[in-house]
Amino acid sequence: MKIHSPHSVPYLQAYRTTKKIYTEYILALMEELLVHFDIFTENSKFIAKVKSEMGGLREFSARNIDKLMEQVIIDVSEEFENI
Numbered sequence: 001m002k003i004h005s006p007h008s009v010p011y012l013q014a015y016r017t018t019k020k021i022y023t024e025y026i027l028a029l030m031e032e033l034l035v036h037f038d039i040f041t042e043n044s045k046f047i048a049k050v051k052s053e054m055g056g057l058r059e060f061s062a063r064n065i066d067k068l069m070e071q072v073i074i075d076v077s078e079e080f081e082n083i
Contacts, residue, residue: 046064046065
């Protein structure tokens with residue numbers, strides 16, 4: 001990943017002395033989607049589809065939203081435990 005100097009980015013040239021703007025720009029370049037999930041209902045069940053680069057696509061279901069969220073949180077926590 002190439003980090004640009006604020007001098008080479010036209011819209012940042014006016015903010016050369018504003019460290020906050022440059023820092024926000026760097027953070028925006030480094031942003032990475034770790035996990036994406038969708039939750040929906042189907043036949044009185046809650047379903048979560050979870051997708052991540054490491055774990056791929058997986059699906060969880062439960063009759064109770066609390067149980068479903070518990071499953072998703074445990075799965076994602078275990079996935080990122082060793083990072």
